[in-house]
Amino acid sequence: MDCSSKYNINQSKISLKLNPVPILFNKNGPSPKKIKLSDNFHRNANFFANGNSLPKISIQDQRRNLPIFEKRNKLLEIIKRHKTLIIIGETGSGKTTQIPQYIYSARLQENGKIAVTQPRRVAAISIAMRVALEHGNGMSVGDVVGYSVRFEDVTSKKTKIKYLTDGMLLREAMLDRLLLDYNVVILDEAHERTIHTDILFGVVKSAQKIRAERNHPPLKIIIMSATMDVDHFSRYFNNCQAAYLEGRTYPVNIFYTVKPHDDYQTSCVATFFKIHQEAPANHDVLIFLTGQEEIEACAHQIRLLAKDPDVEGPPVRVCTLYAAQPNSQQMAVFQPTPSGTRKVVISTNIAETSVTISGIKYVIDGGMVKSRSFHPSTGLELLKIQRISQEQAWQRSGRAGRQSEGFCYRIYTRSQFELMKPTSIPEIQRANLNSVALQLLALDIHMLHFDFLDKPPKDSIQAAFEQLKLLGAIEDIDSIALTSLGKKMARFPLDPKFSKILLSAEQYGCLQEALTVIALLSSESILTTPRSKRDQAESVRQKFRSGYGDHITLLNIYREFDTIGQKKKRNWCHEHFINFRNILYVQDVRSQLEEICKNFDLHISSCGSQIDQLRKCLLTGLFMNVAELQRDRQYVTLDRRQVTLIHPSSVLHGQQPAYVVFTEVVQSTKCYLRGIISIEGEWLREIAPDYLRNHNFRYSKDC
Numbered sequence: 001m002d003c004s005s006k007y008n009i010n011q012s013k014i015s016l017k018l019n020p021v022p023i024l025f026n027k028n029g030p031s032p033k034k035i036k037l038s039d040n041f042h043r044n045a046n047f048f049a050n051g052n053s054l055p056k057i058s059i060q061d062q063r064r065n066l067p068i069f070e071k072r073n074k075l076l077e078i079i080k081r082h083k084t085l086i087i088i089g090e091t092g093s094g095k096t097t098q099i100p101q102y103i104y105s106a107r108l109q110e111n112g113k114i115a116v117t118q119p120r121r122v123a124a125i126s127i128a129m130r131v132a133l134e135h136g137n138g139m140s141v142g143d144v145v146g147y148s149v150r151f152e153d154v155t156s157k158k159t160k161i162k163y164l165t166d167g168m169l170l171r172e173a174m175l176d177r178l179l180l181d182y183n184v185v186i187l188d189e190a191h192e193r194t195i196h197t198d199i200l201f202g203v204v205k206s207a208q209k210i211r212a213e214r215n216h217p218p219l220k221i222i223i224m225s226a227t228m229d230v231d232h233f234s235r236y237f238n239n240c241q242a243a244y245l246e247g248r249t250y251p252v253n254i255f256y257t258v259k260p261h262d263d264y265q266t267s268c269v270a271t272f273f274k275i276h277q278e279a280p281a282n283h284d285v286l287i288f289l290t291g292q293e294e295i296e297a298c299a300h301q302i303r304l305l306a307k308d309p310d311v312e313g314p315p316v317r318v319c320t321l322y323a324a325q326p327n328s329q330q331m332a333v334f335q336p337t338p339s340g341t342r343k344v345v346i347s348t349n350i351a352e353t354s355v356t357i358s359g360i361k362y363v364i365d366g367g368m369v370k371s372r373s374f375h376p377s378t379g380l381e382l383l384k385i386q387r388i389s390q391e392q393a394w395q396r397s398g399r400a401g402r403q404s405e406g407f408c409y410r411i412y413t414r415s416q417f418e419l420m421k422p423t424s425i426p427e428i429q430r431a432n433l434n435s436v437a438l439q440l441l442a443l444d445i446h447m448l449h450f451d452f453l454d455k456p457p458k459d460s461i462q463a464a465f466e467q468l469k470l471l472g473a474i475e476d477i478d479s480i481a482l483t484s485l486g487k488k489m490a491r492f493p494l495d496p497k498f499s500k501i502l503l504s505a506e507q508y509g510c511l512q513e514a515l516t517v518i519a520l521l522s523s524e525s526i527l528t529t530p531r532s533k534r535d536q537a538e539s540v541r542q543k544f545r546s547g548y549g550d551h552i553t554l555l556n557i558y559r560e561f562d563t564i565g566q567k568k569k570r571n572w573c574h575e576h577f578i579n580f581r582n583i584l585y586v587q588d589v590r591s592q593l594e595e596i597c598k599n600f601d602l603h604i605s606s607c608g609s610q611i612d613q614l615r616k617c618l619l620t621g622l623f624m625n626v627a628e629l630q631r632d633r634q635y636v637t638l639d640r641r642q643v644t645l646i647h648p649s650s651v652l653h654g655q656q657p658a659y660v661v662f663t664e665v666v667q668s669t670k671c672y673l674r675g676i677i678s679i680e681g682e683w684l685r686e687i688a689p690d691y692l693r694n695h696n697f698r699y700s701k702d703c
């Protein structure tokens with residue numbers, strides 16, 4: 001297609017259903033930031049030209065073609081010389097897949113292992129698979145190259161290169177602060193500044209120092225990224241050196257809309273169909289949206305429209321990618337598409353960094369992201385859709401240039417882009433810190449005394465310690481020691497509120513049920529409700545509905561699923577509009593949590609039909625998430641008197657229980673509570689009397 005001119009969405013074919021206003025794009029690039037031809041581009045530029053598929057070159061040749069390959073020896077020399085090193089290299093240069101293999105071949109890890117952290121599960125898994133394949137000799141993932149993510153460990157005694165999420169390495173640090181299993185730790189995608197990576201900076205820095213003092217084998221630390229503030233990181237790591245790698249950046253042609261488009265979802269679909277009608281079938285498309293609901297709606301729309309006889313273009317395979325999907329579903333985006341079929345991946349910011357989805361030639365960037373932010377002043381953690389940062393916009397467009405020249409359509413104007421924040425705020429400065437505060441205490445570190453790269457706000461730290469005290473994990477907010485309950489809570493890979501629930505469940509005789517509910521809360525929704533079959537789905541699931549709320553409804557579903565014979569489970573799920581994979585994931589998570597409970601010798605009993613026991617038990621962890629009905633049918637949170645409503649997706653929507661417990665707050669035009677259970681007011685007095693005394697009387701204000 002002619003990418004240098006403005007284009008109109010073909011109104012006659014699709015715009016009637018999509019967008020009354022044609023979307024005009026301006027080619028407003030190449031940007032000031034390095035979007036340029038590099039040497040290798042000339043060599044490989046024709047990969048996708050004229051609709052031909054990728055030439056079949058061996059995987060070892062692919063490795064040799066990477067820009068990093070020529071620098072291999074020099075790089076190894078630098079790595080050998082420095083105990084801490086920052087490596088900056090453009091996306092696609094081969095940092096994540098190659099550097100660990102080079103280190104391994106040079107045996108720099110000696111008798112230890114190499115850890116490579118990733119902020120996201122899907123990156124850790126897909127990269128480990130790719131590297132296992134590259135490493136070759138018929139070895140599969142789990143041999144020399146393995147991965148470990150929450151609830152899934154694919155490593156063995158032979159594993160030397162271990163890709164793992166930053167959260168998992170932090171868990172390992174809880175068992176061994178010095179990380180003696182590893183002689184090399186690579187913290188990848190450092191610019192993403194996830195809360196876990198931020199904590200790991202301090203953990204590895206201290207492990208390196210203590211290991212040197214105690215004559216343990218030295219720990220080599222490598223910080224990697226495509227873009228970051230090198231000086232800031234270098235200062236933090238005792239003025240360590242930084243190495244710059246030249247990248248293989250294929251040019252990405254950037255387009256901006258001529259005018260703002262508020263309905264970015266529809267605009268993404270319209271833009272997709274414009275590309276779809278013109279581009280060769282093997283040019284795949286990656287669309288960035290914000291979350292499951294948006295992504296599924298967009299996927300549905302594309303699937304429908306692609307079948308419309310009026311819409312030209314090859315067959316389409318639509319894949320979706322968001323954090324809460326089970327691993328198996330996430331991995332589907334990496335499967336090759338039959339020739340003559342176009343793949344479109346609709347993803348959250350998961351696909352923004354690290355992962356390579358082969359074949360992507362076009363990126364459509366909706367420009368928005370759903371991010372979690374914690375407000376110490378309101379005590380609420382909100383999921384909010386907001387504009388991305390410029391750094392994220394560049395990362396997103398970079399996904400189009402991984403294997404050949406690409407195109408990025410930004411559903412925002414050039415001036416909207418210029419108004420975006422240059423970089424994202426580190427998660428540690430906007431998140432609820434109670435989980436990490438607990439994990440650090442398990443490492444005998446008090447957050448106030450932790451060596452942070454950037455300190456989180458004091459009031460967030462204060463709020464985290466107050467919560468941990470209320471949950472009984474610490475005696476008082478200055479404690480540096482966990483109570484015995486706190487120590488147990490830290491062993492679960494869960495939010496402390498949820499681990500508290502599991503640890504209280506024995507007392508209420510409902511650990512069976514609590515395990516199920518917490519596993520359900522740790523997984524993606526098990527309900528699938530296609531728009532066209534909403535009534536049918538609701539009627540067949542009617543029998544599970546509980547007047548006590550969403551979690552009990554889900555529990556009822558799981559209980560019945562559990563009684564169905566192994567061979568019939570899939571069918572049963574299909575009939576009841578239950579996502580089979582998601583419920584299997586719940587089953588798996590549940591059994592892993594049960595294992596931890598068994599290690600504590602907890603008695604796994606069932607409360608049967610005495611659901612009050614379970615409701616009370618849930619309150620032991622969630623008493624800070626209680627809202628009270630007001631005369632105007634709105635709910636006010638007890639904690640900070642926030643005015644909220646019950647989300648329309650809740651089974652309790654339209655009913656008005658006097659008190660509810662919620663598990664999530666979402667903000668759109670109003671503040672909504674999601675995941676609701678009704679409770680009796682007097683239980684609060686029984687279960688959390690201290691909390692109630694302190695929080696009952698505050699004045700009301702809107703969110």
Ligand code: ADP
Pocket residue numbers: 066089090091092093094095096097098126130354356358402403
């Ligand atoms: P970096 O970490 O520097 O961004 P990677 O090491 O992840 O780069 O990937 C380097 C290159 O290796 C990619 O640009 C791509 O060409 C190739 N590659 C990586 N993973 C895959 C994969 N799963 N399938 C096909 N090619 C891949």
Ligand code: MG
Pocket residue numbers: 095096097188354
């Ligand atoms: Mg990488």
